Amino acid sequence: MKKLHKRYPGVEALRNVTFTLEAPEMVVLLGPNGSGKTTLVRSLAGILSPSEGEIQVFCHDPRALPPSLKEKWGFVFQEKPGLYEELSVGEHLKLFGGYYQNPKDPAELTRELGLEQIMGKRTGELSVGQRKRLELALALLPNPCLLVLDEPTSALDIEMKAEIWRLLKAQKDDTAILITTHDAEEVEVLAERVLVLKEGVLVFDGSKEEFLQIGGSVRASYNRILEKAA
């Protein structure tokens, strides 16, 4: 992502954002509500066109990514679950699994994400946490090299969060993972590198150690970075 600007009428959602992701890497993106995190994720997915600057995913413009390269990424979007209410959990895995040449074993995924008991349930009947787990399963289905997760563990209980963190750490060895979150513990457990966005500007990009040195804890470092950027 190079010198990326994204403008909506009357608002500049992203301003001169530049960073690179390289596998294997676990990057946590922090920022207050409305700081541009979701715009950044949607730009990375090729859903939004940049107003200025450039985005490249696997050396291609994500808006024109060939199907063979779309086999290599996975997304969890924040605002919309992206599920068919007419289909069950198991049917979702079969439907979306059919789009990939070599999808991950759905049985393994359902076991890892604790979906076995709800395989026959239609998505309209799922709790928010169950839906989040299914969304994560669909993102992991292609065995991706790039995984972009917009607040993937919000609304999950502590045990399930820990299970997902374990899964993401296991996935990390050959994957670049970008996670947006408001959860300080998630930063402590997962992050190798931290990005902080404020009002569309990338105000911090450094290792977790560099980030923690600023304030001593995730919360204090984060607040100090935001204050300094004001």
Add this chain to the structure above:
Amino acid sequence: MRILIHELAWQSRIYVREPMALLYVVAFPLAIVVFQYFRGTGDPAFLLALGVAISVAIANFAGLSISLATSIERGAFTRVYVSPLPLTLHFMARMLAPLGLILVATGLLLLAAQIVFKTDLGTLRPTLLFLALALGTFAFGALGIMLAVLAKRTNRASFLSQLVLFPLFVLEFWAKEFPLLWLSPLHSLLLFAQEAVTAGSGGAALVSSGGILLAWAGLALAVAAKKAGDAL
């Protein structure tokens, strides 16, 4: 091809799981046709063709636009966009998904024509009728996709599809008084289906109504292609 068959099988399953689809695509046209027959409105061949045209229009224009708008609203369309499935194949599968129900509806309409109206179906040209269904599916499917990407929300797609379809359907009973009705895709499909049922004059009527359906499909697909990105 494998991925298209996979997508078609799943989209068909999603489509028929909506109970309203069965009601509106199969039962509603049948009820209208039988009701109008007993009221003495129109000859049986016209009513049969009208039933087929209504079934196709409801399935592909109203049904498809509502189901696609729901996918857009809930983000399933975005999930498809980031997957390796090309959007053209997704749209194609969505267009073809109601075909099974349309064939059931057409079969029941033919049965009703034979049993209830005592219509002689000796003049029926099945190939031409199938061509009418295919053309109608293509034209109304394209219009349904266009409406969904413009409306983006289920309630808007539902409102707009009814707003367009209902007057077009009612006007068919006063077609002679509205000369501009030849531009309507429903009227063109009805004429095409009527030709298939009655073995009428053929030639010119088939070409003009087929041409109008293809023109609507082309126009709708061009708009949909331009606006699909906004629906993500």
